[in-house]
Amino acid sequence: MDFKNKIIWITGASSGIGKGLAKELSKNDCKLILSSRRQESLEAVKSECQQPESIAILPFDLGDYENLKPIAEKAIQLFGKIDILINNGGISQRSLVIDTNISVDKRLMEVNYLGTVGLSKALSCFRQF
Numbered sequence: 001m002d003f004k005n006k007i008i009w010i011t012g013a014s015s016g017i018g019k020g021l022a023k024e025l026s027k028n029d030c031k032l033i034l035s036s037r038r039q040e041s042l043e044a045v046k047s048e049c050q051q052p053e054s055i056a057i058l059p060f061d062l063g064d065y066e067n068l069k070p071i072a073e074k075a076i077q078l079f080g081k082i083d084i085l086i087n088n089g090g091i092s093q094r095s096l097v098i099d100t101n102i103s104v105d106k107r108l109m110e111v112n113y114l115g116t117v118g119l120s121k122a123l124s125c126f127r128q129f
């Protein structure tokens, strides 16, 4: 896929896969929006990317899944539109079922499922795809 001139929004961009994606995609002459909760970590990732002037930071919490429309609107305003949304942000848990309180499962569903669906729906409200 040719990413040249694309506007790409990556969630979970402050570490791991999202950080790696940001660094690789920044080599493609595209515009990037990097999101996660931790602004300082996003700034650090931005500084490690190519062409940091083509990269914007937009911190938010996927757990706030019912209130993501203003975030989607802000993201569109940064570069005029979004071509690609990479729904990578999320949490994982490694523990035995017997040791894992249901509150952990609830949080996983809120962030990983409802956060992802909420953000995709919020962005689709603006019908710019």
Ligand SMILES: NC(=O)c1ccc[n+]([C@@H]2O[C@H](COP(=O)([O-])OP(=O)(O)OC[C@H]3O[C@@H](n4cnc5c(N)ncnc54)[C@H](OP(=O)(O)O)[C@@H]3O)[C@@H](O)[C@H]2O)c1
Residues within 6 Å of the ligand: 011, 012, 013, 014, 015, 016, 017, 018, 035, 036, 037, 038, 039, 041, 060, 061, 062, 063, 088, 089, 090, 091, 092, 111, 112
């Ligand atoms: N690596 C694997 O083997 C594997 C396997 C299956 C699924 N996954 C999933 O793939 C994705 C990336 O994995 P990874 O290994 O790169 O994980 P990671 O290094 O832990 O990165 C997760 C990213 O999601 C962000 N994040 C976490 N909670 C958030 C929240 N409430 N709101 C907004 N952003 C949030 C984190 O940033 P902040 O802390 O700054 O918010 C971070 O940037 C995750 O969703 C993970 O669950 C990974």
